[in-house]
Amino acid sequence: MKVKAYAKINIALDVIGKREDGYHLLRMIMQCIDLYDVVEIEKISSGIQLKCNKSYVPTDERNLAYKAAKLFKETYKIECGVCINLEKNIPVSAGLAGGSTDAAAVLKVMNKLFNINVSENELMELGLKLGADVPYCIVGGTALCEGIGEKLTKLKPFKDKILVLVKPPFGVSTKEVYKAFDLSKVVFHPKTEELISNIEKDNFQFVANNMKNLLENVTLGRHRVISVIKEDINDSGAIGSIMSGSGPTVFGFFDDMLKAQRCYENMKKKYVDVFITRTI
Template sequence: MKIRAYAKVNLALDVVRKREDGYHDLEMIMAPITLHDLIYIEKIDHGIQITANTNRMPTDQRNIMYKVAQLLIERYQIPYGVKIHIYKHIPTQAGLAGGSGDGAAVLKAMNQIFQLNLSLETLADIGKEVGADIPFCIYEKTALVKGIGEKLEFISKDFHCYVLLVKPKKGVSTKKSFGMLDLKNAEHPPIMDMKEAIENNDYQGVVKCLGNTLEEPSLKIVPDILKIKEEMKELGFDGALMSGSGSCVFGLTQDQELLEKGYQFFLNRYAFVRKTEILNKDSLKL
C-alpha cells in the first residue's frame, strides 16, 4: 500500500504558558502543505522492518513510524508485522512535522491493511501518545490547535497560497528552542485574528497576523533563519516566517512567477529549497 505523509507550516504559533508538567500550552494555526514523504507499507509475518532512501534517520525503535506500528500491533493484538519503505522528502529538525506526518500515515495505512475500522478520532488519540503533532497530521486540515497539540478546531474554508520553503543546513532541537524561550518578553501573535482572516479568505489579513513565539530563541541557535526571512522580503514575498521551532522558513505569495524567482535565488544557497502550496481539498486530487 502507498500513502502520502504531508508536511505542515505554522501560520501562527503562540506559546501561552508553561504547565506544571513541564510542557507548554500552545495556540497555533497549522496548515498542511503539498510537500510530502511517500511511504510504502505491507503486511509481513512478524516484526517491524523500516528502510529509507536516506541514512539521516534511524530505522529502529527510535523511529516514530516504528513506535506507532508497535503501539497498534500491541494494543489490537495484530498477529502480523509490517514492512515499511519511506522516500523521505520532508527535512528533519525543520518545524514541518516530517516525523509526525510519517507516524500519522502509518497509523492510517495499518488501519486499512488490518481492517481495524478505527475512526480518525481514535487514530488521533493513539497518535498523541507518541507525538503531539500526530493528531493534526491524521486529519490533514487547516486548524486552530491548542494544548500541546491535541485540541483541534478545524477551519473549513480553503486558503489558497503559494509557499516557498527554505531551510539552512543546521536544524533546531524543539527542546532546546523551548528551553531558551523567555516567555515574559516573548511575542504573542494574534491567533484568533489569523483564524478569522482564513475564514474570510483575507490573504492580507493572514500576512499581517504571521507570528511565532519560538522564532526569537531559534534565531539564536540558527542566525540564518533571520537572513532567509530578510532575503524573502527583499525578493517581494508578502510574508516570511519560521515554521514550528525551526529551522525552516516559509515565504507566502500569490504570484507564481515570484515563487519561481525565489526558488531560483535560494536554490544553491541553502540546504533545502522547495516550492509548495497550502493543501486544500482540491489539492488531494492531484
C-alpha cells in the same frame, strides 16, 4: 498500501502557559502543504521492518514511523508484522512535522490494512502518545491546535496559496527550543483570533502579513542565518515570511508564481533544501 504524508507549516504559534509536567500549552494555526513523504506498508509474517531512501534516517525504534507501528501492534494485539517503506522528501528536524506526519500515516494505513477501523478521534489519542503534532497530522488541512496539540478545531481550508520554503543546513531540537523559551519575556502574542477570522474570509494579504511564531526569537538567537533567510525571502517579493514550528525552516507566502519562482532560484544558489509549493 501507499499514502502521501504531508508536511505542515505554522501560520501562528502561540505559547499561553505551562503545565506542571513541563509541557507548554499552545495555540497554533497549522496548515498542510503539498510537500510530502511517501509511506508504503505491507504485511509480513512478524516483526517491524523499516526501509528508507535516506541513509541518515534511522530505521529502528528511534524513528517515529517505527514507534507508531509498534504502538499500533501492541494496542490492537496484532500478531502479524509490517514492512514500512519510507520515501523521505520532507527535511528532518526542520519544523515541518516530517516525523510526525510519517507516524500519522502509519497509524492511518495500519488501521485500514488490518481492518481495525477505529475512529479518527481514537487514532488521534493514540497519536498523541507519539508526539504533540501527530493528532494534527492525522486530520490535516487547516486547523487550530490547542493544549499540547491534542485539541483540534478544523478551520475553513486555506488552500492554493503559493509559498517558498528554505531550510538552512542544520537541524533544530524542538525539546531544546522549548526548554530555552521564556514566556515571561513575551510582549506581543500572535493575533490568533484575527488570523482565524481572516482565514475564514480568505483574506490572504492579512494572513501573510500577520503571521507570528513565538519560538522564532529563541531559534533566531542561536542561528542568525534565519534572519538573513527571512530578509532574502521578503526582498524577493514575499508578502510575509516566518519560521515554521521550532525551526529552522523559513517560509514566505507569495501572491505571484513568477516572484516565487525567482525567489526559489535565488535561494537555491545558497541552500540545498529549497521548495516551491502550495497550501492544500
